[in-house]
Amino acid sequence: MKYDVLIVGGGPAGLSAALLLGRCRRTALLCDEGQQRNLRSPAIHGLLGREGRSPAAFLGEARQELTRYNSVSVRGTRVTDIVSVGSSFEFSCSDGTTGNASKILLATGLVDELPELAGIEPLYGISIHHCLYCDGFEYAGKPVAALGKGDKGAELALMMKHWIQDIVVCSDGSEISAKAMRKLDKHNILVRPEPIQRLEGTNGELTKIIFKSGPDLPRVGLFFSTGCHQASDLSKRLGCQRDAKGGVVMDTDTEETSVPGVYVAGDVSRDVLLVAAAIAEGAQAAVAINKVFLRRDGFCD
Ligand SMILES: Cc1cc2nc3c(=O)[nH]c(=O)nc-3n(C[C@H](O)[C@H](O)[C@H](O)COP(=O)(O)OP(=O)(O)OC[C@H]3O[C@@H](n4cnc5c(N)ncnc54)[C@H](O)[C@@H]3O)c2cc1C
Known part of the structure; x- marks a missing residue:
């Protein structure tokens, strides 16, 4: 034809x-x-x-x-x-x-490209996102994580701060530069550097992030930058x-x-x-x- x-x-x-x-x-x-x-x-x-x-x-x-x-x-x-x-x-x-x-x-x-994390599949698209323009609005006032290796998670968290107040950066065992750490500190953004063991949630809703060491981190949403x-x-x-x-x-x-x-x-x-x-x-x-x-x-x- x-x-x-x-x-x-x-x-x-x-x-x-x-x-x-x-x-x-x-x-x-x-x-x-x-x-x-x-x-x-x-x-x-x-x-x-x-x-x-x-x-x-x-x-x-x-x-x-x-x-x-x-x-x-x-x-x-x-x-x-x-x-x-x-x-x-x-x-x-x-x-x-x-x-x-x-x-x-x-x-x-x-x-x-999804982060390689145990438990991510059933949560992706519902409580795990990559686009603030698409999903950031819904998370104002809620506890959220910014996931990214090295300075990537820190940069994402700083941008998220405009939309969301309670943010914790998870660098999954990778190091964040001193410069990025200073910026996070200035905006009261906490960091959890430990490697992540798995994500836990029900019906697509993230409930907590479990690390290989240290206490669990209760979160209802996670944004990533891969x-x-x-x-x-x-x-x-x-x-x-x-x-x-x-x-x-x-x-x-x-x-x-x-x-x-x-x-x-x-x-x-x-x-x-x-x-x-x-x-x-x-x-x-x-x-x-x-x-x-x-x-x-x-x-x-
Ligand atoms: C989880 C998630 C949530 C999102 N939420 C929002 C939102 O809330 N608001 C918003 O505005 N945007 C959102 N986006 C972004 C939005 O999905 C994209 O911007 C939009 O889908 C782009 O449309 P598109 O037509 O370019 O591509 P797509 O919608 O990806 O469509 C491309 C199509 O081409 C097909 N295709 C590829 N290669 C071939 C081939 N060789 N032969 C035949 N078919 C082929 C694919 O299978 C697919 O069906 C989201 C994205 C993701 C990943």
Whole structure:
């Protein structure tokens, strides 16, 4: 099959682009493996008009809205290969789907690297977080931990202080520099440097941090700073330039990458990592792509 656009990834960015492209009467195939980054969280925060909606419900509604647009198809599959052939692209998917698209939109997102701590899995996304913009507001007045090796946990704790008053830094057996210690001291932030044995909680709610030595630390939330990486290497294989953080470099007006015809939207650029930003970037890319087609067909300059 031949499409105007192949959209890789069906998170907020890809779905938003698909909606706009459908409304522009463009043919688009959206392929999604279904590993949206925030699926572990019970609620989306900071999204105007959808505050507190569960990510799964939000994605379900968005997919439902797309069914109105006959020119847009959605497949639950992984895009495994994309190659540039002349002025278009040929692609293949893990379910055997193959095709050709004039433009590619990579909305493939990121994967978070979780700290290696016993007990973290059932708590992650509910009481263990990485994003203050997403979850910091709910913890004002509650006892929270900032986890990070070396100065990373200290830097995170200092930033958290704006949102949360009762913070303890857990450096999990790693050393914090004297400079960072002075800053923590200035802001009355305590440190627990001992290696962590495990996290304990019930129904996803953290109750305490248990160390290899010393008393347990009762906490109801924990923020960490470890990192994340691209969920897909398609941008790399297509030759798209990346920045020092590993984000795909793009033109901020059009979302086009250094490879003509390949666009990105959402977390892939590692800019503002929020649902609202992903939706906006998906829409922006769709409009830019549509303008290219309008110019190609002589409908605008
Ligand atoms: C625990 C957690 C909680 C969060 N809470 C909030 C919040 O409260 N508010 C907020 O604004 N933001 C929140 N975020 C951030 C938010 O999840 C992201 O900013 C948003 O999901 C980015 O959307 P996206 O479309 O770029 O990527 P994603 O939503 O990650 O979607 C990318 C999709 O592409 C698919 N994919 C990747 N490679 C391929 C391939 N080769 N073929 C097919 N499909 C592929 C993936 O499987 C995935 O389904 C949270 C993140 C996490 C981790």
